[in-house]
Each structure stands twice: as C-alpha cells, then as structure tokens.
Amino acid sequence: MDHPYLKPGPGDGAPLYFQLYRRYRDAIATGKLGAGDRVPSVRSLASELNLARGTVELAYQMLTSEGYFIARGAAGTFVSPHLEPLGGSALPTAAPAPQPPVHRDSFAAAGVPRPFQLGMPALDAFPRKTWARLAGKSLRAMDPASMSYPEPAGFMPLRHAIATYLGISRGIACTAQQVFVTSGYRAALDLVCRTLIEPGAEGWFEDPGYPYARHFLTSIGMRLAPIPVDEEGLDVNAGVRRAPSARFAVVTPTHQSPMGTTLSLPRRLALLEWASQQQSWIVEDDYDSEFRYHGRPLPALKSLDRDDRVLYTGTFSKVLFPGLRLAYLVVPEAHIDRFAAAADLLGGPGSVPVQTTVAEFMEQGHFARHLRKMRALYAERRRFLVDALAQVFGEELYVQPQAGGIQTLAYLGGAAARQGDVRISDAARTQGLAVHALSRWYADKPLRLGLLMGFTNIADTATAIALSQRLKAAIDSL
Ligand SMILES: Cc1ncc(COP(=O)(O)O)c(C=O)c1O
Numbered sequence: 001m002d003h004p005y006l007k008p009g010p011g012d013g014a015p016l017y018f019q020l021y022r023r024y025r026d027a028i029a030t031g032k033l034g035a036g037d038r039v040p041s042v043r044s045l046a047s048e049l050n051l052a053r054g055t056v057e058l059a060y061q062m063l064t065s066e067g068y069f070i071a072r073g074a075a076g077t078f079v080s081p082h083l084e085p086l087g088g089s090a091l092p093t094a095a096p097a098p099q100p101p102v103h104r105d106s107f108a109a110a111g112v113p114r115p116f117q118l119g120m121p122a123l124d125a126f127p128r129k130t131w132a133r134l135a136g137k138s139l140r141a142m143d144p145a146s147m148s149y150p151e152p153a154g155f156m157p158l159r160h161a162i163a164t165y166l167g168i169s170r171g172i173a174c175t176a177q178q179v180f181v182t183s184g185y186r187a188a189l190d191l192v193c194r195t196l197i198e199p200g201a202e203g204w205f206e207d208p209g210y211p212y213a214r215h216f217l218t219s220i221g222m223r224l225a226p227i228p229v230d231e232e233g234l235d236v237n238a239g240v241r242r243a244p245s246a247r248f249a250v251v252t253p254t255h256q257s258p259m260g261t262t263l264s265l266p267r268r269l270a271l272l273e274w275a276s277q278q279q280s281w282i283v284e285d286d287y288d289s290e291f292r293y294h295g296r297p298l299p300a301l302k303s304l305d306r307d308d309r310v311l312y313t314g315t316f317s318k319v320l321f322p323g324l325r326l327a328y329l330v331v332p333e334a335h336i337d338r339f340a341a342a343a344d345l346l347g348g349p350g351s352v353p354v355q356t357t358v359a360e361f362m363e364q365g366h367f368a369r370h371l372r373k374m375r376a377l378y379a380e381r382r383r384f385l386v387d388a389l390a391q392v393f394g395e396e397l398y399v400q401p402q403a404g405g406i407q408t409l410a411y412l413g414g415a416a417a418r419q420g421d422v423r424i425s426d427a428a429r430t431q432g433l434a435v436h437a438l439s440r441w442y443a444d445k446p447l448r449l450g451l452l453m454g455f456t457n458i459a460d461t462a463t464a465i466a467l468s469q470r471l472k473a474a475i476d477s478l
Contacts, residue, residue, distance in 0.1 A: 431470060
C-alpha cells in the first residue's frame, strides 16, 4: 500500500509523529481518506515510511483520542465513520483564534472526552447496562406522574434519596423538603441569588476560583471581591479586611477549586462566625468531595452550621455524568417556601424520567457501589498520570500532592516556567490537549503558574506517558 501523502516532508521542523498526525488530518480533510476507510497497521506503516513504531503509535493515539480514527481490535484501525464532511481544504494547524479567558471543552470533532479534560468522570467505567435498564424501565412506565409537569423543586423520591445520602456521607441532617434539585451548579447559584441576595450585592469569591461560577455571578450583576486562598483554604481574615459586610461568600471547603487544599477547622469556624454576625450567606460548593484517596472524607461545612447560614450545593456531574445536568441545593428550613416560589418561576430541573432513574440508581445501592469503584479507579489513574509526568518532565513540572479530587495541578519549573502557563495551555490546545492554565483561574494577578489536568479517562500507563510526551512536545515547540 502506498501512502505518498503521509511521508514527512523535508524542512518541516515539527516532530515526526506530529507531522504524521497532521498529514492524516489533512488527508481526511481533503478527501484523500474517507469516513470508514481502513488505515495501515502501525507496524506496516512504520516499515513503509521507515519510522520507529513508537512514532506511528503516538500519531495514531492522537488521531484516535481526537475522534479521527477508530480502533476495531483485530479488524484494524479505520477513519471514523462518524466524521462530518470536513470540506475541501486542509485543516488549519496554525495558531488558534483568540480564546476567551477560560476555554470551554467543546464537543467538536476532537472527540469526547478530550485528553486531560477537566471535570469529567471516567466515561468508560460508567455502569451503562444497569443505567440503561433503569432508564428503560422509567421511560416504558409512562405513568401519568412522569408525563405531567415536573415538581419545580425536583422529583420527590430523588430529593429523599439525596437527603439520605447527605445524612450518611456528608454529615448533613436535612429533610427532603430542604433539598432542591437544579439543572447544574449554576442553576443552584441562580436560585440562591433570586431568593436571598439583593441584585448588585457584594460577595467573597475564592481567588483563584472556579471561573464558570465567577462569570455567571458577575453576569447577573453580583460584585465579587476576590479573596486569596492559601494552604488552609480561603483566607477568612483577608475577606473580613477586604469586604467586611459582603452579603455572601462562595467557597469550596472540602477541596478548594483549583488549588486542592482543605479549609482548616479554625477557618471554617471563623467563616461561620463572620456569616452569623453579618447575617450573610455562605454557598458551600461541594462539587467533588466523594473522591478522596487518603484518610476519611471531611464532613461538610454545612454540618457545623448552627445558625443556618450555609447553602449547601452538590452535583451529579462528577459522580454520574455531566450530560445529566443535575445538581442540588440544601436550603435552610425557614426559607423553604421562598425557594419553592423561586423554583416555581424557573419551572424545575427538567425530565422526570431522568430524575426517576437517578433516584432508583441511588435507592438500589448502585450509586454507593459506583462511588466505591470510582474511588479505587481514580486513585490508580491519578498515579498513572503523576508518574508519567514525573518521568517525562522531571523537575520541569511539580505535581501538587492532593488528598482528593479528579484533577491534578502541576506547578511549572525550569524552561516551562519561563514560557508561562497561558502560552503552554494555548499550545497544548492547538494539539487537542484540554489543559487549563492556572493563571486563568485568578481574578487578581496570578500568584502561581501551573497546569490543571483531568486524569479520570487515562486508562493505563502507556496512555499517560503518550499524553505527557505530547504535552512536552507542545512545550518544546514554543
Ligand atoms: C468547582 C466546581 N463547582 C461546581 C461544579 C459543577 O458544575 P455542574 O453541576 O454545572 O456540572 C464543577 C464542575 O466542574 C466545579 O468544578
């Protein structure tokens, strides 16, 4: 088989694997290769082009992980049959158009999940059969309750299941009536703002902190005071100095996003004390507390909240999958009616059959089993990535040790530090690696440079090494 268009060209400074990768993409874009076409095996292409097998393997891995190729075991490797027509010209490989401050991981041709994508659970390890059985059952039932308008505060059996889970796992004593199901975390923030916070109010927001929540809150007119974070989590004293009479504070106490630290007990008590004195609200964003690899999970801040100042939020995005668009909010008993009125205005969190499936998944014990399995799996996958980064980068990257979570934070050293995390993440993204720059998570001047990387979909050491090498190549190309 002859593939002249694949031969690395003279004078191209890019590494050979990347040249090969780019040539395949161009061949697909210009129609030389069509959807469903078989491509040569790694071995035969390596010998045909006189390249090392590892070089071809790396190019194939990139093309597979970005959705251009599909591997069908012994049958061989094929151009994905699902590719959209790509038009007549070669795909651009030059610098990307200017990006927004934080990139949205897109669902475009790059494939899902993208390498290093943040916030994604392990899609290959989801118990699809069990889920499909429960979902099929709830869809087939077609009972009038699930065909009618949904309860705006959420499907009651799901609210019960969440209240039970929170009592056991997070030390939160609440009734099902206090639980409001929402379509994602930002919808929970929306509900809090509509119900308890005056438009234009000032609030504390961790710096660095979760950019999507920051943008959402500023977009609805909230004024955010960036409050620094250190090894004990949010610096409460700095908050008191900077915005003493703020009306609210948004915090990630279990596992600060993105630094991974835990809010210390003295700070927890100081934060609660401040909120009680000021009659301000604390939004506790407990987005990934379920994944902790050393020691026992800490109880939620909410479990220490004697004066009912904490609005607790959790999400199903990490523990099940983000496409569900389901999160929840626990509200103080005294304000249930006000929250119910606001939820009424918004019309509820969506599909009843989906909420029924989640409720059954929890009630029948599948949820607890899935979490147990994912804890072990993520500890292993995290190690794959941390070891691979150490092997490939040596002292250029230093991975912050963290007790939990589903992403790693690696600080930059050596040559990488001189390039800066923004340039590196932009370069990585042009090569399909969904790495985030820590700098972009700051509202004030960044104090540290680093890269945030998801590891949950890195299934083995070889993939971790191949991805780390691609990242290194992206950095070296700068
Ligand atoms: C810090 C933080 N909070 C909350 C969420 C949950 O958001 P959602 O429920 O909209 O998926 C995420 C998801 O990535 C997150 O990283």
